[in-house]
Amino acid sequence: MSAWKELLEGKIAAKTARVQVIGLGYVGLSLAVELAKAGFTVRGVDVDLERVARLNRGQSYLSDVTSETLAPLVAEGRLLATTEFDEVGEADALIICVPTPLRKSKEPDISFIVSALESLLPHLRHGQLLVLESTTFPGTTEEVMLPRLQSLGMVVGEDVFLAFSPERVDPGNRRFTTANIPKVVGGITRSCTELAASLYRHVTVSVFEASSPRVAETAKLLENTFRSVNIALANELAFACRKIGVDPWEVIEAAATKPFGFMPFYPGPGIGGHCIPVDPLYLSWKVRLTGYEAQFIALADQVNRAMPEHVVNLVAGALNERGRAVRGASILVLGVTYKADVNDIRESPALEIIELLARRGGQIAYADPFIPQLALDGHKLSAVEPTGDAQRHEEVPRRAHVHRQPLGELP
Ligand SMILES: NC(=O)c1ccc[n+]([C@@H]2O[C@H](COP(=O)([O-])OP(=O)(O)OC[C@H]3O[C@@H](n4cnc5c(N)ncnc54)[C@H](O)[C@@H]3O)[C@@H](O)[C@H]2O)c1
Structure with missing residues (x-):
């Protein structure tokens, strides 16, 4: 020694x-x-x-x-x-x-x-x-x-x-x-x-x-690739269930009663944070240098990254059902961090959802006790209190993507 x-x-x-x-x-x-x-x-x-x-x-x-x-x-x-x-x-x-x-x-x-x-x-x-x-x-x-x-x-x-x-x-x-x-x-x-x-x-x-360090480095990437792929599967299940008229949440709840061979993952608005959207691509990049394409990683990334747009389409569809358009609608986003109980908005799909809705003319406010202020697309937003008051916005800013007033009327 x-x-x-x-x-x-x-x-x-x-x-x-x-x-x-x-x-x-x-x-x-x-x-x-x-x-x-x-x-x-x-x-x-x-x-x-x-x-x-x-x-x-x-x-x-x-x-x-x-x-x-x-x-x-x-x-x-x-x-x-x-x-x-x-x-x-x-x-x-x-x-x-x-x-x-x-x-x-x-x-x-x-x-x-x-x-x-x-x-x-x-x-x-x-x-x-x-x-x-x-x-x-x-x-x-x-x-x-x-x-x-x-x-x-x-x-x-x-x-x-x-x-x-x-x-x-x-x-x-x-x-x-x-x-x-x-x-x-x-x-x-x-x-x-x-x-x-x-x-x-x-x-x-x-x-x-x-x-070796290489094993430890790869183990970490496997852990987060496992998450990314399984979240993508849950997201795809949500798409599939919508097509066939089944509630994906109940399907997952039912499947999760199996005491072995199944681990529940849930659909969501997309993946965020410093890890899940990022780490698998570190692995696929390294593998690509050898001429091999890690297909699961690419597919999971593709499915997960499509979720914010999917959420926006669901919102547009829900408004349409009520004879409303996204343009001019007051929309409150509840929670902007990438997951519960953290003050971290890195890669948060909520940000993309806000931007997409604002681009379609929605008047967006958000509530999040962890993030009092948000800078998006050159605009500063302050969190509102989710009081449940249904107040209509008096004025809809023409270009602004965001609205600082209290919660507007929900569709
Ligand atoms: N956040 C998580 O949940 C999590 C979990 C597991 C692993 N990781 C990994 O851990 C690493 C750090 O993540 P994080 O979330 O703590 O990042 P972070 O951005 O919260 O913190 C990184 C810190 O490093 C500092 N820094 C940057 N360059 C520096 C330099 N040259 N010298 C000294 N300080 C410097 C930054 O100012 C910052 O305070 C990343 O590789 C991440 O993938 C993160």
Whole structure:
């Protein structure tokens, strides 16, 4: 065993290892809080000045982390944040949790990972553990990160340690949190895996040690591809049931009574968030490089992305039944986040639905306790209280896509 590994192992076991979390979003902040609660001294590094300032005041900016949890950790100095990378050399473990979106071309955009890594490199030293948590395509750890570490002249697995461990946190889920969701860890070498696993065992119930980063990277993509494909199936079922006059919800409820071999997924207005619409395309992109087209992924993406338009057509149909048109109708959208109990609107299909309805001339208001304001298509919207009052809008703005008045009359 290398001396560096032994030293780091001891620090992790004694919780004297200093941990830095790079990227303090839904994933990074939650993890930083858990590590600090477990007794580690944690520093967060984020390029977002406002997030850093708020964290250092003990104020949470995420629905999943309360300020009551955060404030004492900040007050004790257990968790603080900075926008600077100059203290990276003081860390024993560094965990990267930066975004991994898609480019407009629907290809992976790992520029945030590369940028974070480039900022870390000048400060890295022997004896550190570096873990990537951002969801990414198979091979990122070995093909993108490893060569950069090797370029420093360090032997990975001896002098420094590198692993991938996908984040599985489900914002808004009160039942499953960082503490009881098992972790998957895949290191470049066995030592890398063991060190990363030993750190995570302090904050979670169990750790699966994968044979390589590539397995861990692919496992994460499989999890979210599974969701995307099954949601698409549920959406298709909804289309099919409409054609044959059957209630899809009752069909799913009936099928879900089977105690094995079936897991219920439900139709919806489309998929949103940073994961389900994005991650499967990371897998299909990587596979496409080998000349193989992942057909299930493409089909699921196609079905799911058609849902907002389908919802708009349903609304238009419902208005038509009442002798009304979308143009001029006051329409209240209930909920704009991509799922319940989160303040996250990334990729939310509600936004597309609002835009499509507004483009057809609908006067749109929305209600969402998590999102007081919304900027859409150059317009600022404020949430209304869903009081149930049926008030007609006095004036219908000609060009405006949105309406700030209280709830209008529903068709
Ligand atoms: N949100 C989820 O539910 C979820 C769940 C599992 C996995 N993931 C994955 O975790 C990763 C992070 O997701 P998130 O939802 O926390 O993203 P986020 O956008 O909420 O947070 C990312 C943070 O990284 C910061 N950042 C960007 N570039 C940086 C840099 N170069 N250096 C330092 N900080 C930088 C941003 O300012 C931001 O605060 C993504 O790969 C995502 O796919 C997300």
